[in-house]
Amino acid sequence: MSELKKVKPALSKGTRDFLPVEVAKRNYIFEIIKSVFRKYGFEEIETPAIERMETLTGKYGDEGDKLLFKILNSGDFLKDVPKEDLAAANSPAALKHIAEKGLRYDLTVPLARYVVQHQDSLAFPFRRFHIGPVWRADRPQKGRYQEFYQCDADVIGSESLLNEVELTMIYAEVFKRLGVDVIIRFNHRKVIEALIAVINKPEFAEVIISCIDKIDKAPWEKIEVELHEAGLTKAETDAIYSSIVSNADNLWMDDGIKTNPSGEVAFNELSTFLKAINNSIPNLAYDGRLVRGLNYYTGVIWEVVLDKNSSANSNITMGSLGGGGRYDNLTEMFGAKNMSGVGISFGIERIYDVMEELNLFPPTISQGVQVLFVPREKEMEAFAFQQAQILRNKGIGAEVFLGNVKKQKQFKYLEDKKIAYVVEVGDNEQTSEKFRLRNTQTRDTQDGLSIQDIVAIMLQ
């Protein structure tokens, strides 16, 4: 042991440890989300952190492939690399020989693989939710990590728009229960398709979508420049501006778009969607500027943002707290027939930050026990332990402080762990079996209690 080199304790870039109190708060969020998911019939699944590179590559574009974490093959990993690739230091060509596995980049591609692979044992329409870490070799920033959690719910194999309605209701209920005031923005991807068709520039679809996605963050003048540089004329950018930027709240009533075949589909679907919701969700708002950057969406799309009109949120800037949409081609990449899917995602890292900022976590969130017994001397530990055991047998969380008997240490422990009650055990207590119960917060004390009295008080 003494020969082990001592190293500074440090985390790998872009990763975090969680303190007990942080885990408790994260679990609080997870539990609320899970309970709502379950109420709507979604079942939890798990998939491995590790997937075959074959499964992962080519699904996220060139940028995405670069951000995949690769796992070096075991053993002599250079053995199978062609000599010419090694000699030329051709990393991309050598990659498939040295890394057959990688860490999952999101939960959606694993879902597609999962659904195709387990078609025979799943009940369709398949409603699942999945909460777990994913990994991206991105450059870290505040709120952006190399390891972070995603929290998704999807319905696979049903085209009914009532799925969209239910998912919207899930969003509304979760954020209401968390106490975060949000606006659920929605749009339809075919509105954008119609717009692109109207200005007749299908080859620019990607850049147009990407630019509309930036409207919230950058001034229109800057976006216009980017569109011009991509090759669009002034007339075309003007058309985009008049339809989308200046008319975002009722774009879907725009005649040009509405009479286009794609626009007509969007209009009909959104009408059905809104009719089913029947004004039951007050914080739902149409926004024609919403497109979602990901290119696999084909139908209704959502994004959840803080409600700027809520006084609580006035001092906070935060990107979207969730997003989702319908996609038609999820399973195609794995050679299965197309199954339509629709899903939502909660940005739990951001939700955590917002709730921390707004002080929305309940004070009772601590996972600590209710009662701490502090032995006055080492000799009383065994007796204190017996008392704690009596509480535990009644289902009451109790702990005996088994460290240093110095009271500074004992009371510091009590405060650090935010334990509600303290009972000191000294000679008097041991002989009389009567205790003083002290409330840590109010410092109220009750004297002469038997252990059964304490049980009764705790169970009130």
Next chain:
RNA sequence: GUGGUCUUAGCUCAGUUGGUUAGAGCAGCGGUUUGUGGUACCGCAGGUCGUGGGUUCGACCCCCAUAGGCCACCCCA
């Protein structure tokens, strides 16, 4: 991937134009006091100043490289 900025004890930070043994608070450890307490006081320990080079008689301080944090892009959650 591009650019900017920062890094001194476990944590938060001082540290004079480059000059002898790099400091404080908190946290940790030990002690004194206190039978009803969470206090106060005393002491101890903890640092190759992110890492590796360079300039200099001499570097926490200047230069270069590199790692990590943060910020703005790209992209995204």
